[in-house]
Amino acid sequence: MRFAITMLCFIGIASVIGTILKQNELYENYIIKFGQFWFEFFEVMGLYNVYQAFWFLVILIFLIISTSFCVSRNSPKILKEYKKFQLNAREKSLSSFKHSYEFPVKKFDFVKLEKLLLDNKFRLKRQIKKDGSLILSAKKGDFQKLGYIFTHLAIIIISIGGLMDGNLVLKMQELTGTKQIIYEDLALNDIPETGKLKTSNFSYRAQMLLREGEKQSVAVLKVKEGYLIQDLPFSVGLSDFRIKHYSTGQPKSFESDLIVEDKASGQLVKKTINVNNPLTFNGITIYQSSFEDGGSELALDIWNLHSPEKASKMESVIFKKNELVFNEKKYFFEFNDFRKFNILDIESGNKKTPTNVGPSFIYKVRNESGQAHEYQTYQFPMRIDKSLYFVSGMRKTPQEEYQYLKLPADANGEIEGFMIFRALLHSPQTLNDAIEKVVAQSFPEGGEKSQIYFEGVKRVMSEFVHGGYSQIASSIDPSISLEDQKRIANSYIKIIFLVGQELIDIYQLNNAEIDNFLFESNYKFVQEALTGFNDSFFYGLPIFLELKEYVHIQSSGLQLTKSPGQFWVYLGCILLVLGIFCMIYIQEVRLWVLKKKDKKNVLVALTTNRHRYEFDQFAVRISQQIRKILN
Amino acid sequence: MVFKQLFNYLFIFLMLMLPTVSLFKFHQYMDIYEMFILIGTGITFIVIGKNWQNFRYLVLIVLILSFFSIFLYEGNLFSGEKQFVLKYFLSSQSAIMWMCSLYPLSLLIYWLYLFKRHSFFGNFASQLTWIATAMGFIGLLVRWFESYLISIDVGHIPISNLYEVFVLFCLVTALLHLYYEEKMNRKELGAFVLIVISVAVGFILWYTFSKGADAIQPLVPALQSYWMKIHVPANFVGYGAFAIAAMISVAYLLVNKGILKSRLPSLIILDDLTYKAIAIGFIFFTIATILGAVWAAEAWGGYWSWDPKETWALIVWLNYAGWLHLRLVKGLRGPMLAWWSVMGLLITTFAFLGVNLFLSGLHSYGEL
Numbered sequence: 001m002r003f004a005i006t007m008l009c010f011i012g013i014a015s016v017i018g019t020i021l022k023q024n025e026l027y028e029n030y031i032i033k034f035g036q037f038w039f040e041f042f043e044v045m046g047l048y049n050v051y052q053a054f055w056f057l058v059i060l061i062f063l064i065i066s067t068s069f070c071v072s073r074n075s076p077k078i079l080k081e082y083k084k085f086q087l088n089a090r091e092k093s094l095s096s097f098k099h100s101y102e103f104p105v106k107k108f109d110f111v112k113l114e115k116l117l118l119d120n121k122f123r124l125k126r127q128i129k130k131d132g133s134l135i136l137s138a139k140k141g142d143f144q145k146l147g148y149i150f151t152h153l154a155i156i157i158i159s160i161g162g163l164m165d166g167n168l169v170l171k172m173q174e175l176t177g178t179k180q181i182i183y184e185d186l187a188l189n190d191i192p193e194t195g196k197l198k199t200s201n202f203s204y205r206a207q208m209l210l211r212e213g214e215k216q217s218v219a220v221l222k223v224k225e226g227y228l229i230q231d232l233p234f235s236v237g238l239s240d241f242r243i244k245h246y247s248t249g250q251p252k253s254f255e256s257d258l259i260v261e262d263k264a265s266g267q268l269v270k271k272t273i274n275v276n277n278p279l280t281f282n283g284i285t286i287y288q289s290s291f292e293d294g295g296s297e298l299a300l301d302i303w304n305l306h307s308p309e310k311a312s313k314m315e316s317v318i319f320k321k322n323e324l325v326f327n328e329k330k331y332f333f334e335f336n337d338f339r340k341f342n343i344l345d346i347e348s349g350n351k352k353t354p355t356n357v358g359p360s361f362i363y364k365v366r367n368e369s370g371q372a373h374e375y376q377t378y379q380f381p382m383r384i385d386k387s388l389y390f391v392s393g394m395r396k397t398p399q400e401e402y403q404y405l406k407l408p409a410d411a412n413g414e415i416e417g418f419m420i421f422r423a424l425l426h427s428p429q430t431l432n433d434a435i436e437k438v439v440a441q442s443f444p445e446g447g448e449k450s451q452i453y454f455e456g457v458k459r460v461m462s463e464f465v466h467g468g469y470s471q472i473a474s475s476i477d478p479s480i481s482l483e484d485q486k487r488i489a490n491s492y493i494k495i496i497f498l499v500g501q502e503l504i505d506i507y508q509l510n511n512a513e514i515d516n517f518l519f520e521s522n523y524k525f526v527q528e529a530l531t532g533f534n535d536s537f538f539y540g541l542p543i544f545l546e547l548k549e550y551v552h553i554q555s556s557g558l559q560l561t562k563s564p565g566q567f568w569v570y571l572g573c574i575l576l577v578l579g580i581f582c583m584i585y586i587q588e589v590r591l592w593v594l595k596k597k598d599k600k601n602v603l604v605a606l607t608t609n610r611h612r613y614e615f616d617q618f619a620v621r622i623s624q625q626i627r628k629i630l631n
Numbered sequence: 632m633v634f635k636q637l638f639n640y641l642f643i644f645l646m647l648m649l650p651t652v653s654l655f656k657f658h659q660y661m662d663i664y665e666m667f668i669l670i671g672t673g674i675t676f677i678v679i680g681k682n683w684q685n686f687r688y689l690v691l692i693v694l695i696l697s698f699f700s701i702f703l704y705e706g707n708l709f710s711g712e713k714q715f716v717l718k719y720f721l722s723s724q725s726a727i728m729w730m731c732s733l734y735p736l737s738l739l740i741y742w743l744y745l746f747k748r749h750s751f752f753g754n755f756a757s758q759l760t761w762i763a764t765a766m767g768f769i770g771l772l773v774r775w776f777e778s779y780l781i782s783i784d785v786g787h788i789p790i791s792n793l794y795e796v797f798v799l800f801c802l803v804t805a806l807l808h809l810y811y812e813e814k815m816n817r818k819e820l821g822a823f824v825l826i827v828i829s830v831a832v833g834f835i836l837w838y839t840f841s842k843g844a845d846a847i848q849p850l851v852p853a854l855q856s857y858w859m860k861i862h863v864p865a866n867f868v869g870y871g872a873f874a875i876a877a878m879i880s881v882a883y884l885l886v887n888k889g890i891l892k893s894r895l896p897s898l899i900i901l902d903d904l905t906y907k908a909i910a911i912g913f914i915f916f917t918i919a920t921i922l923g924a925v926w927a928a929e930a931w932g933g934y935w936s937w938d939p940k941e942t943w944a945l946i947v948w949l950n951y952a953g954w955l956h957l958r959l960v961k962g963l964r965g966p967m968l969a970w971w972s973v974m975g976l977l978i979t980t981f982a983f984l985g986v987n988l989f990l991s992g993l994h995s996y997g998e999l
Contacts (some may be wrong), residue, residue, distance in 0.1 A: 005956075249786075250849050275852040275853050275930055276930050278929065287932035349786075381802070577914070577917060584914065
């Protein structure tokens with residue numbers, strides 16, 4: 001028993017390690033976290049998958065063996081005792097019990113005594129001994145000891161069930177080399193026999209990713225960093241995958257319409273599964289476990305942020321790559337995900353509430369030297385600080401948070417206004433006109449001073465257009481006092497803002513039919529557009545992708561489980577609960593009544609194997625009742 | 632006496648009738664399991680009520696006031712902020728706030744009783760605990776109703792996130808305490824048990840005011856199952872009982888050192904109570920974990936995935952299994968077991984709260 005408890009302690013400690021150390025992550029992440037040395041050490045120890053590590057299974061097996069020994073040794077004793085009434089108890093030993101009462105009786109009424117004991121749920125046996133004395137042995141609560149057998153049997157059954165569903169067989173096959181884990185991405189036809197598991201495989205938890213409209217009859221079993229292919233006795237087809245939403249936008253259900261066809265009999269089953277409603281077919285249960293994009297088609301507008309031309313078009317598909325030559329530089333786009341719904345905390349009134357802000361797409365852009373940034377761009381503008389912005393997040397590594405480029409929506413809620421504004425900044429003619437107007441406000445009479453001022457503003461604007469505020473900052477003479485630097489910077493910002501306003505006014509004057517700038521005042525828009533324009537220099541990419549249209553195609557992630565141990569685990573659980581009930585709530589009590597032939601006195605003795613203070617009360621009460629009856 | 636008899640019959644009648652009426656009226660919103668749970672709840676209440684008269688009064692008062700609150704809402708969620716009685720007493724948020732203020736108050740009075748030993752304080756503290764518990768249950772029931780007012784598809788039983796289960800924890804712990812208090816006919820232990828409850832109340836308040844956790848959120852798909860109605864309450868009977876056991880063990884350790892010895896029950900009684908609390912907690916925790924496994928098999932595709940919450944449930948289970956084993960089989964008693972039961976509460980708290988805080992996994996329903 002001590003051994004079994006040590007094993008249980010080991011399991012406990014191993015379990016704690018398994019929860020603290022995140023299990024089944026990518027090996028790269030572990031290397032980053034622990035360094036090469038400890039990574040390898042932990043790997044040898046099997047700590048990345050504690051619960052399927054060799055030593056963990058060995059402990060489980062030891063636990064089963066040791067508990068089995070325990071049960072097989074003790075059970076016969078317990079069962080024997082169940083039948084046995086100790087009628088040969090001697091007066092001497094009985095009177096030495098803690099609860100032993102001796103009192104005189106007038107009339108020894110057996111019927112009444114037995115009735116009292118039976119009413120108290122005792123089982124009885126009596127005997128007249130050779131010396132003429134009469135002994136009555138009673139007991140109750142034998143099930144307490146059966147509780148012992150139940151709980152220990154339960155632990156064995158649960159462990160065996162767990163082992164049945166573990167990967168012990170697979171581990172053996174791996175050790176003997178009959179199965180080999182595949183680590184590269186192979187087409188189904190290229191997978192060697194050693195990488196395939198037959199339909200007869202005893203138990204597994206495999207995954208299947210199905211595109212809408214697709215049909216498959218194999219699943220993937222992930223093992224360590226690689227995988228094996230699990231052949232199935234049926235094919236699974238996905239006719240549709242849906243995500244239903246609450247009115248607030250949070251997901252309400254994930255549903256897959258499945259068509260399952262048995263290979264042998266051709267039997268066809270159609271069922272919609274969702275998270276709490278799996279489908280069981282031929283002993284294999286199919287669960288809804290995840291979803292991802294199945295190759296959605298995107299139609300995009302490509303805007304150059306740093307030159308004035310209009311948008312060009314690009315079409316792409318999620319999980320595909322696009323190559324783009326832009327300003328004589330090559331960019332490689334990898335589209336990784338499309339999300340039709342995005343729930344973000346968005347202001348409504350004074351509170352922030354989770355709101356669906358519409359579709360977004362996630363892509364990586366690599367430049368010629370292989371450097372990559374990741375982007376998440378939202379299709380529709382969203383409300384931030386009471387203004388509408390087109391938002392696109394950028395990050396350099398997956399560990400970082402996104403940094404957001406926010407471009408203001410125009411009066412129509414479109415991005416076009418910003419893009420016109422950006423083109424105006426890049427158009428020398430309009431820019432000159434605007435600057436002239438600003439200069440004229442300060443120097444209505446013109447003259448030499450106004451000429452100098454004009455050149456100054458022009459220089460500032462040119463620097464802003466080609467590098468944003470930071471470029472201007474770097475042009476301010478660093479030898480003057482900080483105070484002055486600040487003052488100059490502020491005046492530059494003010495001038496840029498005034499020019500910006502003039503740009504739009506001039507444009508509006510010449511293009512009366514354009515309605516992108518029909519604001520009450522363009523004050524806010526110009527401010528936001530200038531900030532956006534400035535931020536675009538930190539976007540890591542001179543291109544803004546605008547999602548125009550999409551065709552949403554999804555994949556549903558299914559899990560297929562064959563779990564023959566489940567029945568045994570459940571059976572063990574029932575036994576366990578029964579056993580605990582017996583052990584805790586049943587008290588074993590033994591009681592003797594002894595009357596010597598020649599004596600007037602009767603001896604009542606009680607004992608229990610587990611002493612509790614309620615037993616003391618019970619012993620006193622029942623002995624008093626016996627006394628009363630016999631008097 | 633006749634009145635009481637009549638009342639008891641009425642109670643049984645109500646516990647059978649209300650579920651039946653609900654079945655007739657709302658059966659299209661329930662699956663077969665939920666119908667069984669509904670009927671089963673009524674029967675469970677009858678059984679508990681049979682052994683515990685005050686429980687019957689509690690159920691009835693909670694029902695009456697909850698229905699009154701629902702009546703006042705008139706089907707409009709905003710009534711909760713306008714209607715006077717709702718705003719200050721019977722909206723779910725106010726009722727829970729009443730609970731939050733009454734538990735610490737009764738803790739105070741339990742301590743007063745411990746020192747003054749005047750039965751007035753004892754009874755008063757007890758009654759406050761009853762009232763707080765009633766308000767808490769009203770709060771949860773009304774919250775259940777409010778969730779349906781938000782939208783019919785948002786509606787769900789309010790035991791789905793950390794805020795709601797903390798309220799549930801307070802209520803279950805208080806009920807268990809009140810039961811033992813009545814059976815023992817001694818009120819001193821409230822001074823200890825109410826500490827745990829008051830700490831939980833502190834957490835609720837912090838969680839409400841700094842994190843806005845009291846907002847009703849719709850259920851994530853994995854939680855949309857009748858299993859939640861069984862698994863979660865069973866678990867919290869376990870947690871509550873373990874918490875009580877730990878606090879009684881604290882009393883045990885004090886008495887063992889001679890502190891408050893003359894004012895607290897004897898070591899034997901304290902020891903026995905600890906055992907009873909752990910025993911009942913262990914059974915419920917075992918059942919809850921098993922039911923959780925059955926649910927997991929349905930929702931996640933495996934009865935055991937070594938998810939951090941599952942694993943910690945196993946550790947908690949092993950911990951108390953060890954405790955019971957030592958006591959029952961080896962017959963061990965004394966301060967060692969008391970210390971163990973106090974440590975047990977730390978382990979339980981980690982399984983309950985720490986896993987959500989520090990570890991990620993499938994059970995991430997309440998993050999801070």
